[in-house]
Amino acid sequence: MVHTYEQSRHNPPTILVIMGSIRAVRRCPQIADWVIDIAQKSSSLKYELIDLAHWPLPMDDEPAIPETGSYTNSHTLAWSAKVAAADAFVFVTPQYNWGYPAALKNAIDHLYKEWQDKPAVIVTYGGHGGGKCAAQLKQVAEAVEMRPMPTMPGIKLSREAIVGGPVHPETDFQEAAGLIRQAIGELSAALERKHSFPSAL
Numbered sequence: 570m571v572h573t574y575e576q577s578r579h580n581p582p583t584i585l586v587i588m589g590s591i592r593a594v595r596r597c598p599q600i601a602d603w604v605i606d607i608a609q610k611s612s613s614l615k616y617e618l619i620d621l622a623h624w625p626l627p628m629d630d631e632p633a634i635p636e637t638g639s640y641t642n643s644h645t646l647a648w649s650a651k652v653a654a655a656d657a658f659v660f661v662t663p664q665y666n667w668g669y670p671a672a673l674k675n676a677i678d679h680l681y682k683e684w685q686d687k688p689a690v691i692v693t694y695g696g697h698g699g700g701k702c703a704a705q706l707k708q709v710a711e712a713v714e715m716r717p718m719p720t721m722p723g724i725k726l727s728r729e730a731i732v733g734g735p736v737h738p739e740t741d742f743q744e745a746a747g748l749i750r751q752a753i754g755e756l757s758a759a760l761e762r763k764h765s766f767p768s769a770l
């Protein structure tokens with residue numbers, strides 16, 4: 570089956586906030602919710618949280634390469650429709666061993682044109698903010714022709730948080746909050762240029 574790609578024209582634009590972690594016990598939902606809260610307060614865009622744990626995509630199970638858009642599996646078709654309908658993306662992901670999680674790579678690799686020419690913000694977290702993860706994810710995003718925003722906020726986790734302790738975004742992550750607002754501003758402006766949507770509230 571061949572999927573047709575239509576650039577969506579939502580008003581307000583719809584942004585998928587894609588969490589990189591699918592671990593059974595993880596910090597990602599709490600951090601992603603905090604990022605969404607900041608984003609909602611600083612833009613007029615619509616945000617939808619995507620938990621890849623709810624989008625099971627077996628690795629390498631499509632016969633054709635994703636660039637053809639010829640998908641055979643219902644889960645790939647559903648994922649394709651979800652991503653195709655989005656106007657832009659915010660990735661909120663931990664750094665794993667200096668890279669980004671395999672589940673996120675797998676979700677990106679299942680598709681191709683659905684990502685194309687859409688702005689993306691990359692927010693990472695880790696002991697030093699996850700900069701190595703951000704650099705790798707930026708490179709892969711560019712491979713599928715997303716448009717990564719120049720500001721890539723890195724959230725620094727304490728040693729206690731890294732080993733499973735609680736995180737308190739409101740107090741612990743203030744350093745990153747301004748950069749998240751800045752990155753969302755860049756995203757809004759990119760969408761405004763592309764679709765002539767108002768970027769400010």
Ligand SMILES: Cc1cc2nc3c(=O)[nH]c(=O)nc-3n(C[C@H](O)[C@H](O)[C@H](O)COP(=O)(O)O)c2cc1C
Nearest residue numbers: 590592595596597663664665666667695696697731
């Ligand atoms: C497989 C794995 C690899 C990790 N590698 C790194 C790393 O390279 N740098 C880092 O700062 N933290 C690393 N950590 C610690 C994570 O930053 C921390 O566990 C964080 O809570 C993971 O996000 P999550 O709970 O949302 O999955 C790693 C954790 C896991 C599970």
